[in-house]
Amino acid sequence: MFKSIELSVGIFVGAGLAALFMLAMQASNLSSLSSDGFYEVSARFDNIGGLRVKSAVKVSGVKVGQVKEIDYDSSTFEAVVTMQVEEKYSQFPRDTIASIFTSGLLGEQYVALEPGGDEKLLENQSEIRLTQSAMVLEQLIGQFLFSKASEEKDAPF
Amino acid sequence: MKALINMLTRLGRGSLFLIKILAGIPQLFLRFNLVIRQVYSVGVQTLLIILVAGLFVGMVLALQLHYTLTTFGAEDTLGLLVDLSLVRELGPVVAALLFAGRAGSALTAEIGLMKATEQLSGLEMMAVDPIERIIAPRFLAGFLSLPLLAAIFSAVGILGGYMVGVDLLGVDSGAFWSQIQAKVDFYDDVLNGVIKSIVFGFIVSWIAVFEGYDCVPTSEGVASATTRTVVHSSLAVLGMDFVLTAIMFN
Numbered sequence: 001m002f003k004s005i006e007l008s009v010g011i012f013v014g015a016g017l018a019a020l021f022m023l024a025m026q027a028s029n030l031s032s033l034s035s036d037g038f039y040e041v042s043a044r045f046d047n048i049g050g051l052r053v054k055s056a057v058k059v060s061g062v063k064v065g066q067v068k069e070i071d072y073d074s075s076t077f078e079a080v081v082t083m084q085v086e087e088k089y090s091q092f093p094r095d096t097i098a099s100i101f102t103s104g105l106l107g108e109q110y111v112a113l114e115p116g117g118d119e120k121l122l123e124n125q126s127e128i129r130l131t132q133s134a135m136v137l138e139q140l141i142g143q144f145l146f147s148k149a150s151e152e153k154d155a156p157f
Numbered sequence: 158m159k160a161l162i163n164m165l166t167r168l169g170r171g172s173l174f175l176i177k178i179l180a181g182i183p184q185l186f187l188r189f190n191l192v193i194r195q196v197y198s199v200g201v202q203t204l205l206i207i208l209v210a211g212l213f214v215g216m217v218l219a220l221q222l223h224y225t226l227t228t229f230g231a232e233d234t235l236g237l238l239v240d241l242s243l244v245r246e247l248g249p250v251v252a253a254l255l256f257a258g259r260a261g262s263a264l265t266a267e268i269g270l271m272k273a274t275e276q277l278s279g280l281e282m283m284a285v286d287p288i289e290r291i292i293a294p295r296f297l298a299g300f301l302s303l304p305l306l307a308a309i310f311s312a313v314g315i316l317g318g319y320m321v322g323v324d325l326l327g328v329d330s331g332a333f334w335s336q337i338q339a340k341v342d343f344y345d346d347v348l349n350g351v352i353k354s355i356v357f358g359f360i361v362s363w364i365a366v367f368e369g370y371d372c373v374p375t376s377e378g379v380a381s382a383t384t385r386t387v388v389h390s391s392l393a394v395l396g397m398d399f400v401l402t403a404i405m406f407n
Contacts (some may be wrong), residue, residue, distance in 0.1 A: 012197075016304070016305025019311070
């Protein structure tokens with residue numbers, strides 16, 4: 001009698017741990033996190049838009065890391081974004097361009113790295129010099145209306 | 158005023174009782190069979206209701222969310238929404254409520270009846286501490302079972318959501334899982350849910366064994382103690398859930 005109780009308790013505990021394992025591996029990001037080391041690079045932007053900690057860092061659309069920290073430098077009035085990039089993708093030239101893009105029309109924002117042609121490579125804790133800020137939708141619309149208005153003024157009626 | 162004093166007295170008695178239970182737990186590792194027997198009656202026998210409820214909650218969530226999401230053309234995020242709501246809130250909370258109804262009430266009734274039929278005083282006469290022998294194994298079993306039950310509830314619920322979302326409503330299977338794996342964080346979402354269920358397991362088991370031990374030893378007293386267990390532990394779970402959510406997901 002007690003043996004069968006032990007067996008069913010064993011099955012129960014096993015099922016519980018299996019459920020936790022499934023939540024960890026299949027239903028969360030644990031399987032996609034790399035266990036390799038990371039190295040950090042930072043970049044300065046005039047405007048980071050909706051970028052947040054843990055936003056993706058992508059190269060050619062492939063996720064290679066994530067945003068670790070976002071800070072504001074009050075002496076230069078710029079945002080400082082620190083990124084963790086996986087160790088295995090450590091071959092970035094020094095003149096790599098970091099830009100903030102939006103996935104989809106209204107999707108979330110991510111940092112896109114575009115490798116340049118320099119022979120020297122980015123090292124741990126180094127800074128990316130060439131950056132392009134996030135597009136702010138209101139500014140875009142504002143610019144569009146402004147150029148539209150000036151066009152109409154110049155139009156030869 | 159008198160009611161307030163009564164309430165505070167009960168709270169104090171409950172806290173002292175909890176300390177005695179916690180002091181009795183190390184002894185249990187010498188007689189772990191007692192705990193296994195209780196995990197069977199508290200955990201294993203609650204498993205069926207948790208499985209069925211989890212499956213249906215996941216399926217209903219998928220149906221309801223799909224209806225709203227199609228109006229924005231965002232059906233691909235269905236898996237993410239089902240997963241997040243189950244792992245963060247519904248898994249721990251609904252599992253705890255079902256646990257209070259299925260296992261907590263049984264614990265109170267059993268202990269209360271032992272008190273009413275003077276089995277507890279009988280043990281004391283034989284110099285066996287009833288808290289160590291009867292209460293502590295039940296408390297520990299409840300405390301250990303609920304996190305496992307909540308994890309099973311969430312996992313089954315996600316599978317239910319998958320069945321309805323992908324097989325019935327035609328959401329893309331790849332999008333379902335990839336959205337989940339991209340956005341659900343193991344530490345922030347899954348582990349916080351597990352911490353919630355550990356806290357709920359502690360609260361529900363504590364209330365259940367205390368109400369049983371503290372009941373008026375008559376059939377009426379056992380009945381009202383059982384009712385109080387379900388009502389108080391449900392309210393405590395919901396209240397604690399608000400506090401924990403405010404701390405964790407701020």
